[in-house]
Amino acid sequence: MLNKLSLFKKLSLSALIIFLILVVGFVWISQAIESVSRAQAEQELHRDLAAHLVHDNPLISSEQLNSDTIGNLFHSMMILGANFEFYVLDNSGKIINFSAKPNEIIRKIVNLEPLNNFIQNSQQFPIYADDPRGNEGKIFSAAIIHEGDKKIGYLFVIVRSKIYDSVFNRLKNNQQLKTILLVAATSILFLFALIFLSLHFFVQPLRDLTKAINSMQQNGFKEKLSLIEVAKSSSEINILTDAFNQMIAQTNQQFDQLKLVDAERRELLTHLSHDLRTPLSSLQGFLETISLKQDQLEPKKRQEYIERSLKNAQRLKHFVDQIFELAHLESGHVSANFETFPIAEILYDLKEKFSIKVDKKKITLQVKLKNEKIQTSTDIGKLERVLNNLIENAIRHTPENGVISLELVETEINNQVQIIVRDTGIGIPEDEIPYLFDARYRGSKTAEDGERHIGLGLTITKKLLNILGSEIKVKNNDGSGASFSFQLTVI
Template identity: 30%
Template structure:
């Protein structure tokens, strides 16, 4: 199992609980401000309701305790009696403003002193709230507070108390209209805005909001801990260069999403590889059966021929049959050896035993070993000019020799008479490139992706060289170079030849 990363895959400021807390804190602060404003508003409304409920019958009380003659014959209040009434009301409640309204709602008189603005006489007052209170004088059938017009501040409604005034014939001649929340009371209420109580309320609201944000942050941190642990563990299994990579904008949920997509892709790829492995296994069994049965059948056929004919076969034919049987037996042994070698390489039972050696000397030995075989085929094998310098590399000399042998065998089989096979070295700084080139028929481009597959042959079906190949040589080459951390590169042009090249690290 791969180790869990020591550093979190998601930056700390992008963590889910941090983002949730950062989002929640302003909301909690906004909620605290809204609660404070609502509390302030309903506190003011409650004060107005309490003031109106306590003084709802004040106008009725004042009107009932006045001596007759407050109104003249036209229903207008007498100025001397108005001043007397004002003094009487001021003794009861100094914050009350007293107005007299006609039956149309216009101000006939008032008991205000020291006015610095427009005189409210003649101002219009909405009578609908007045009638609403008069229909329920005790406030039992109406929901308080009932807001009425303020003659001194048109458009600013306030609480009031009202009572009808009767004229000499016993009919309603005007209304006694008392503003309960007068200018003096409003000034006192405004001064309380900056009072210690309201400041304490604001501080308390801010403290509660901050505490709630902290509690939410701790709760988010605790609740998302399993999610963070799962995200870190999944990120440990994400391959490098994943196509579902997350940028710095991702949190745990997005990382999990990308990790799950990676796992899905890897599972699908593994199932595909399992299916390919199963297919290759079936093909391998079939190919092994065919490749081992064919030379074995040939050996048996020639030997049986010699045995059945006995002394009836001449010495030359007998020798030719036995030599052919021996050649097929050698081919059978070579294919079995290749098969066992590839199986050991695939099972990682063969590990490279690296050492420093001269690569140029190894290539010269390989060229000398193939001189006779090449001459028999009419092909020239050579070590390219300019490649005789010192080339010391670090690798497993036996495995690299095996790679060169397989590449040269492959080149000789597919190079016609009169052609050539060339081995070359090229310095690439920290690496040395080894190449094997031939002047054969080349490999068609559609065949190049398959040449390293087991038992795949690039030769034409009617090419006699195909039968001498086990189909495992290039697969062994690829596996050995994989173990050395190298890769074989192939360049081929039809009717012009093929070049195989790979890199090995140079020794200091």
């Protein structure tokens, strides 16, 4: 049943229960303290009562302690003071005379230790002694009865008699009823005050926060979220609101990033579709020409169209391979297989690999290094792919009679070596260098093949080096061309 209650009702109920427990506890403790204080005051007030009675009444000092005369004396005293009961005890504590009715006495012997403590003033008030007419301890006054120098007994005076207890309990019950009514009225007032304060300082701000969250949910997160504003209240609500606003700010930031990524994706798709459409259109055009005019074309012209078609098909395949490779690298599932090998070996292998291509363009490809024994530990396949992309990019942008250098340079940093691919090509505009490795980048300068190229090769190069734990850097040379460099760890 409690689970069905709202947070506000649970808080109000819990606070009311705690308040009632505190009030009842306070009343009980107050009454206990009041009872002890009253008993202490009454016993202190009647401290010398028994001693005065013994001193002022010679009959009590005689040896006829159990005579009817003393009983009548006690009866007269009770009429004058109904809140007292009088008992005469012998030296063993046995009751030998008393003011009450005989059938009301349930205890024949009284423990003398409290009486002696009272007489010797060796214990703090209130001191309680046995009640001959009941089972609860009573405050009292006591004095020793002497016959000359001989101790013959005790005068034991109960300060709160049975009659006193009866009247006091009746009045006490009335007072308790008034207290209960007062507590009930106070609780109701407290409950109303609690409801008002809870609504104002806690529940209402919480409802405002819930309303704002529901409004955001209904919005469907289709646009940027607005920060939540609630009335200043308890620090907990403010902390919760601040935390939620931080989450909203982070969500808005992610929303902006997603919009940016989506815009970049659309732009990239536009560029990709253009780069795919160009070779496809050329391929389709040449093939249609061959198909329609196959009987009219001269063998030489026909062979030219076939070679152009093949070139466009190869270009298209290369481009599609780059797209798949980039998608694979961005998937986050690519790892490096490290192995140790001499760096000079892979540089000379690449020089040999591109020898025909550079000779065709009348470009010099050279390897420059001082120490051929330098070894590194990395993924040889990915490193070869990186250098392959950089060399192809350099060949594409280097004019006839240009020079491309593959350089291996030892750095001042321990265990680090730098690989540089330097060309004497057309260089890179300084304002385009920050975007050079963006897949959407298109250079403003035309390559030596007469076409502009989308930057997938350099984008792939950067991602491969990130996997190898390195970073590519680019700068323009002092004379002409550009240099691409990265560092590897030396073994």
